[in-house]
Amino acid sequence: MVDQKMYELGTRKSTIRDVFEYGRKLAAAEGEDKVFDFSLGNPNVPTPEYIKEAAVDILQTMEPSAVHGYTIAPGAPAARRAIAKSINERFGMEISEQNLFMTAGAAAACTICFKALCEAEDEFLTFAPFFPEYRCFVESVGGRLVVVPAKTEDFQIDFEAMEKCLTPHTKAVIVNSPNNPSGAVYSEETIKKLAEVLRGKEKEYGHPIFLIADEPYREIAYEGFTVPYIPKFYENTLVCYSYSKSFSLPGERIGYIMVPDTVADFQQVYGAIAGAARVLTHVNAPSLWQLVIARCAGRPSDISTYRENGQMLYQGLIDAGFTCVKPQGAFYLFPKALEEDDYAFCERARKYGLLLVPGTDFGCPGYFRAAYCIKTDTIRRSLPLFKKLAEEYKK
Numbered sequence: 001m002v003d004q005k006m007y008e009l010g011t012r013k014s015t016i017r018d019v020f021e022y023g024r025k026l027a028a029a030e031g032e033d034k035v036f037d038f039s040l041g042n043p044n045v046p047t048p049e050y051i052k053e054a055a056v057d058i059l060q061t062m063e064p065s066a067v068h069g070y071t072i073a074p075g076a077p078a079a080r081r082a083i084a085k086s087i088n089e090r091f092g093m094e095i096s097e098q099n100l101f102m103t104a105g106a107a108a109a110c111t112i113c114f115k116a117l118c119e120a121e122d123e124f125l126t127f128a129p130f131f132p133e134y135r136c137f138v139e140s141v142g143g144r145l146v147v148v149p150a151k152t153e154d155f156q157i158d159f160e161a162m163e164k165c166l167t168p169h170t171k172a173v174i175v176n177s178p179n180n181p182s183g184a185v186y187s188e189e190t191i192k193k194l195a196e197v198l199r200g201k202e203k204e205y206g207h208p209i210f211l212i213a214d215e216p217y218r219e220i221a222y223e224g225f226t227v228p229y230i231p232k233f234y235e236n237t238l239v240c241y242s243y244s245k246s247f248s249l250p251g252e253r254i255g256y257i258m259v260p261d262t263v264a265d266f267q268q269v270y271g272a273i274a275g276a277a278r279v280l281t282h283v284n285a286p287s288l289w290q291l292v293i294a295r296c297a298g299r300p301s302d303i304s305t306y307r308e309n310g311q312m313l314y315q316g317l318i319d320a321g322f323t324c325v326k327p328q329g330a331f332y333l334f335p336k337a338l339e340e341d342d343y344a345f346c347e348r349a350r351k352y353g354l355l356l357v358p359g360t361d362f363g364c365p366g367y368f369r370a371a372y373c374i375k376t377d378t379i380r381r382s383l384p385l386f387k388k389l390a391e392e393y394k395k
Contacts, residue, residue, distance in 0.1 A: 185225045217329055332369055337359065
């Protein structure tokens with residue numbers, strides 16, 4: 001009667017959402033101060049004032065039809081021009097509005113790219129730990145997600161493991177840097193090596209291999225870490241970007257796909273992106289937020305709260321006896337669980353009101369994710385509880 005796979009997706013929530021909903025129920029029953037919810041990557045830094053001012057001015061001064069009416073499918077030309085200008089100035093590119101396609105956030109951008117590229121028997125490669133939704137996004141368009149095992153000492157790419165996963169069916173490689181959930185930033189050395197490997201495989205297989213750069217956390221990188229702009233290093237790159245994290249606008253769903261002129265068969269790829277967006281019921285990205293972004297693209301973001309939170313949580317966990325890669329970007333830590341069964345570990349943590357997400361969901365068993373985009377005071381009060389949890393295992 002219905003598509004069974006769609007039914008399963010619709011009735012089986014993600015672990016992240018399950019943990020979050022459990023936390024809301026626990027807070028209602030026992031009080032917010034008893035819950036330390038590290039489950040959801042929902043930015044807690046206020047939306048910048050310049051975003052609010054732009055939105056209010058647009059609503060008060062522009063004609064309603066211009067604010068709330070349809071734009072053309074690729075997006076308002078003014079928004080795309082402003083974004084292109086910002087990209088050119090920041091990364092030394094030479095793109096125009098014709099290289100951009102506005103989307104309802106990075107999730108839509110990624111799914112549109114998967115749909116545009118996917119043919120029969122195609123495989124999409126990604127690296128553990130990875131954003132769990134990649135699997136359903138890829139499978140929904142008929143592709144197969146292939147996961148390269150994690151290099152857990154630093155969460156850079158394990159190229160030896162990657163070589164074993166590449167096949168003539170590989171259509172694209174998905175990279176997410178700064179990474180959700182590890183917080184790692186792929187170094188320039190890593191990106192150059194990745195580009196070298198993919199160019200070699202393109203020649204060997206006789207077809208392009210696309211690199212899909214999923215970049216909602218690009219602006220959240222800490223001192224000493226630079227996020228390489230991947231199209232500068234690899235020609236067949238598609239950039240999927242969202243303003244959800246940098247401007248604290250996750251619910252407004254505004255982002256874009258950037259298709260550089262250097263991609264193989266540019267017109268075919270851009271046309272397929274437009275067609276994929278059409279069949280996925282994309283009409284246009286939210287009109288108001290396209291206008292806001294046109295005014296604010298390239299403006300700075302304040303990441304000081306995330307930096308403070310990340311350092312505090314990292315040091316507290318290290319002092320308690322956890323093993324963890326130091327924060328480099330995004331707003332997640334991905335420590336090693338204190339037992340092999342990460343689900344059992346996260347269940348035990350609930351006794352202390354600590355709500356964590358098992359690493360198995362990210363393709364990396366034996367670890368857990370803690371999102372530190374929460375109140376600084378909540379993190380401070382949680383540290384003694386992490387210590388008590390660790391002491392249980394020492395006993």
